[in-house]
Amino acid sequence: MSKTNKLTLLPVMLCFFAMGFVDLVGIASNYVKSDLHLSDSTANVFPSLVFFWFLIFSVPTGMLMNKIGRKKTVLLSLVVTLLSLLLPVFGESYGLMLVSFSLLGIGNALMQTSLNPLVSTVMKGGNLASTLTFGQFVKAIASFMAPYLAMWGAQASIPAFGLGWRVLFPIYLVIGVLASLLLFSTPIEEEPIEGKASSFSECLSLLGKPIVLLSFLGIMCHVGIDVGTNTTAPKILMERLGMTLNDAAFATSLYFIFRTLGCLTGSFFLRVMNNKVFFIISVTMMALSMIGMAVGTSKAVLFVAIALVGYGNSNVFSMVFARALQSVPEKQNEVSGLMIMGLFGGTVFPLLMGFASDAIGQIGAVIVMAVGVCYLFTYIPKMNK
Known part of the structure; x- marks a missing residue:
């Protein structure tokens, strides 16, 4: 890689770190629930709201990139993200946090759709796959830092801020400003884009192809389980082991640590192993995790269960995404837009999990996630060898 490419990649990788800010919603929703004395179903509106915007903004972002370019679209996503991080500095009322998490979701929808294509522009035919994998690793660092920052803020005496757990917002705000x-x-030369952006109708018509529809549902399940574990794991530890929220917040970090390990090792295994076999192993790990989270009553069993779903779910997105793109090679942009829309699963699952856990405890939330894992088993025959 040339020296110029390396220098250009630095701000791009910092943007991947900023992309990871969205994962603070899991631990943040737990603290807001505690501070405002909310029910599970009410608190789970926060992560659901964040991922709702992927349904609305993924395809229009593709159109916007054709008009203003990839770099400017990523910059716009950073501006929206920075505004979302600024708001909680002024308070944590329910309305304020709803607006903040909405903006966080909109910014992340813009970023998820535009940052990966920007990497391909920077690499100019270089080793794109490994660069994107490294970007996911950088993103995961931000993800598992969030619970630690929240715990530190909640426990420490910080007279300069007096924000408690919300101190993670200004810390990420500073990093976001630096990335912007x-x-x-950084000058980035973009090739002129030919053709027109996909319309909603062009995208949605592809759901008529069974493999595209099944892959879309697979992405929904992957993201639903991801956001669901992020949000529910601390609640399980609090319910079963009587932990405080500050102690239980470690569960979210444990999940992201193993998801990060999964991203790093998965890129190797996917090169040397049959994709279908690796997919079966991944989903089996997730199934064992669901059993552990459903019946586990010891710290060891629950920690192993959280680690298993972190590792097992870490490569599902890339495998399903790649399978969908291969299925309709002449319509990759449209398929890509649909798969990003599938991140809407991060809205559906937490809402259902909130109602289920209010009704029968956290085992209800685990049952909802287990339905998603069962669906992924049905996807195995569609996976390429």
Whole structure:
């Protein structure tokens, strides 16, 4: 890789770190629930709201990129994200946090759709796959830092801020500003884009192809389980082991640590192993995790269960996404837009899990996630060898 490419990749990788800010919603919703004395179903509106915007903004972002370019679209996503991080500094009322998490979701929808294509522009035919994998690793660092920052803020005496757990917002805000300034000042040459952006109708018509529809549902389940575990794991530890929220917040970090390990090792296994076999192993790990989270009453069993779903779910998105793109090679942009829309699963699952856990405890939330795992088993015959 040339020296110029390496220098250009630095702000791009910092943007991947900013992409990971969205995962703070899991631990943040638990603290807001505690501070405002909310029910599970009410608190789970926060992660659901964040991922709702993928349904609305993924395809229009593709159109916007054709008009203003990839770099400017990523910069716009950073501006929206920065605004979402600024709001909680002024308070944590229910309305304020709803607006903040909505903006966080909109910014992340813009970023998820535009940052990966920007990497391909920067690499110019270089090793794109390994670069994207490394980007996911950088993103995961931000994900598992969030619970630790929240715990530190909740426990520490910080007279300069007095924000408690919300101190993670200004910390991420500073990093986001740095990412924005670096990307803004880095020249990136973009090829002129030919053709027109896909319309909603063109995208949605592809759901008529069974493999595209099944892959879309697979992405929904993957993201639903991801956001669901992120949100529910601390609640399980609090319910079963009587932990405080500050102690139980470690569960979210444990999940992201193993998801990060999964991203790093998965890129190797996918090169040397049959994709279908690796998919079966991944989903089996997730199934064992659901059993552990449903019946586990010891710290060891629950921690192993959280680690298993973190590792097992880490490569499902890339495998299903790749299978969908291969299925309709002449319509990859449209299929890509649909798969990003599938991140809407992060809205559906937490809402259902909130109602289920209010009704019968956290085992209800686990049952909802287990339905998603069962669906992924049905996807195995569609996976390429």
